Structure formats: C-alpha cells, structure tokens
Amino acid sequence: MNLSFLQIFTLISIIHSFLLGVVVLSSKLLRSKANFYLGISLVILAIVGINNWFWDIGKNPLLVRFFDLFLWQFLYPTTLFKYFLLVTKSKSxxxxxxxxxxxxxILSLFNIIVTFQNLYGWINISFLTEETIHIFYKIISFLSIIYSLSLLLVSFGMIFLKKTKAHFLWVKIFWGLFFFIDSYGAVLELGRFYTNERKSHTYLWVAFSVVIYWMIYIGLYKFKFSNEKFEIRKFLENTKASNLESKGTNDYLDKLLNLLTTQKIYLNAQLNREKVAEMLNISPGYLSQVLSKTEYKNLTAIINYYRVEEAKRLLRNSEFKNYSLVSVGLEVGFNSKSTFYNTFKKQTGLTPNEFKKQVL
Incomplete structure (x- = not known):
C-alpha cells in the first residue's frame, strides 16, 4: 500500500489527537469537568478522522465498519459545545x-437499522427501499452541516460576547481554528449533498493536524506550568514563613503579622486592604491609619516583603532550579510577571534571575 506524505502525516496527527484526548482525561493535574468534555471531543474526532482516513485510501477494515454504525458527526459538536459551556461558566x-x-x-439508531438491512441483509423492513435510504443519507448530510455550525455559533456568544475571567485567549484561538476547519468540512459535505460524490478529506485533516499540534504544544506548556504550581504550592504549605517583628507597637499590627506568618494570607493574589481589614474586624481607613504610624508604612509594603521572602526561599532551593520564574512569582502571591520582577528588584536590588544565579 503506497501512502503519500500527507496521508502519513494526517494518520500520525489523528493518533496524536486520540492520545492527547486520553492524556486530558487521565491526568490528575488537568482533571476538571470542562476538560473531561474536551478530552472526549478529541477522542471522538480521532474516531471520525480514522474513519475518513481509511475511506480516502479505499480501505474498510472491521473496526472502521463498526465505527461507521454511529454518526459521530452529531456527537463531537455536542461534547465540544459542552466544553465551551463549562469553560465559560455559562448557565444558558x-x-x-x-x-x-x-x-x-436517534440518527445512529436509524443508521444501524439501515446498515444491517442494506449492507448485511440481517433485517428486512419493507419501506427501506434504495430511494428511501438515499433520502435518509441526504438528510444526514444536510443536518450534519446545520447542527455542527449552529452549536459553534451559539458558543461564539459565550466566548466572545461575555466578559468573564474564564475566557482565556487560547480558548478563543481554539474556537476560531475549529470554526474554520468545521466550515471547510461543511463546504465538503455541502458538495456531497448536491453531487452525491464524496471528496477527499485529506486537506481537512491536514488543517486539523495543525490544531492538534498547537494544542499539544499548549497542553505540554500548561501541563508543565500546572505541575510547577502544584509542587511550589505544596512546598509553601509545608514550610514556615519569614516573620516581621511588631515591636509591640499595636495590637492590630500584631494580629496582621500573625495572619501573614501562620496563615500565609499573602499567597492570595487577590488580597487587598478591604479583605485584610475585614479579617481584623476594623475599617480599611483605620487599618491604613494604624500602619502609617509603624515603620512598615503601608499594607502593600508588608505583604510584598513576605512575598519576596518566599520567592527568595524558593530560588535558593535547588529542587526548583529548573522551574520558571513566572511560576515562582505567581505562586507567592504576585498577580503578574512584571509586578513580581519590579517588586523583587526594589526589595533586593537584583532581578529574580540575577538572585537565582547568585545563590545557586
């Protein structure tokens, strides 16, 4: 069997789609309800891909004949739509x-009945004539176009028209790439609907391959980043924080430093004056007034001191020498890379990278 480069390339990418789906489904660090549907979608798309691949090369093995009993083109849009529904936290x-x-x-059930009669002759239903079967597959072809694109268009509103923290850039890119591929697939299916001639899906799956390898790249980066965050968080939870002395100047300062030292509230990137004041049962204005009369001047300076000290402790630890500086900064409580770098240099006189090279 002579295979072209594109055919080999698409086969490998389809296998990778299946494997990526399995990784998403099985990884503890990637496990979530939304990712479950993403993983399922990738596995289903791999099944669709392998069916199309064998069709294009003119082969029809037993496994493909079994998969052909089910109309997967009506399942992956559903699971993918559910993924977008969950990742955007939409309640619609x-x-x-x-x-x-x-x-x-329903349509898979009809397809099984038609296949059992038309191909295998295992059943005999009188109204399933050649003309009826032809009309049935015409309807399937038309509905597959409408159904998939309709769900994608509905999910567009969830992803692009609502402003929520769940709308990550990569999700938007993924939606855009998939919409382009699905639209191309719809064009091919529309041609089949009008001409009754099935066109090769090779270029469609080449485009899908690009998306899969992009997802693998993103997935590996995200997985590594998630793993670093997990290990850093575990280390921080099991170690004591640095401690500032209150020198007995104020009871509220004592309570604040105790919260910072024992509960490590500074690890929360959303920590602010209002939340701290609530913990101390005083007003935000009074908290500022209390701190202004101490050597620490303001809440931000105290919180950042603890965060930088935690970062220094991580950077001194050889176990984390290959971890990204971004992971370190975000896990000690800074909300951005730039804030971490600027604050660290202001407090130590060195950038995080310079400090790391100096101590290791």
Missing part, C-alpha cells in the same frame, strides 16, 4: 443540554 441551556445528545442517539 444548562438544564436542557441532555437533549443535545438526541440527534446522535
């Missing part, structure tokens, strides 16, 4: 979502 259609599986279930 939440209660009625289970009905979205009906097209896959």
């Amino acid at each position: 259609l939440k209660n009625s979502f289970k009905w979205f599986y009906m097209p896959f279930i």
